[in-house]
Amino acid sequence: MTSPAPAEQSTVLVVDDAKPLADLVGSYLERDGFCVVISDNGQDAVYQAKEQNPAVVVLDLGLPGIDGIEVCRQIRTFSDCYVVMLTARAEEVDRLIGLAVGADDYVSKPFSPRELVARIRAMLRRPRQLPISHPAVITVGELRVDVPGREAHLGTSPVDLTPIEFYLLTVLASDAHMAFSRRELINEVWGQDWVGDEHLVDVHIGHLRRKLQDDPASPRFIRTVRGVGYKMGTG
Structure with missing residues (x-):
């Protein structure tokens, strides 16, 4: 049809x-x-x-x-x-x-x-493009996030991210001192009208950590904040 x-x-x-x-x-x-x-x-x-x-x-x-x-x-x-x-x-x-x-x-x-x-x-x-309020380039240790170019590099190596993973990383990295709850990340990345299981965030964070070669037990880039959610590490 x-x-x-x-x-x-x-x-x-x-x-x-x-x-x-x-x-x-x-x-x-x-x-x-x-x-x-x-x-x-x-x-x-x-x-x-x-x-x-x-x-x-x-x-x-x-x-x-x-x-x-x-x-x-x-x-x-x-x-x-x-x-x-x-x-x-x-x-x-x-x-x-x-x-x-x-x-x-x-x-x-x-x-x-x-x-x-x-x-x-x-x-x-919800927009497929990130708001322009995010910095154009974000650097966290050896991680470099090019927001307009929608690319991330770990050192000299590109990191192959899905759109959702890239948006999550950008939101976390653009406000490195902020601890985001799952709901706040959903509002930023999926949109305020999204309904469903908020643990969807955990799945994407897990994939993102793996691609960033981040050890959840001792993370460089994405930290778990107990009772809250996630925040950016120092790299």
């Missing part, structure tokens, strides 16, 4: 091999004013993501052939769109893997299509 979209419409790519569910989600999105493209397999989903340039991809984890994890990984090589993973498996590892390859959020089946549409609306209200 593909609907022609006026310029002001946002396109959502719904990827699920369960046609009744995909059609149901698509109908809710169309009623809310979105242009909807539906795909039922991983290879076609990657193709549609390139062709349609969607603002959001709703991506089932358990696809035939190329699964949702690989689809997300491939999409992240050419698109900065929002990705919401759908999973029928409640195991935490599924969610962690999805977030590790660049998904922004996840929803466990069964779910409310109304809630999914509300989450997508909230996503699109």
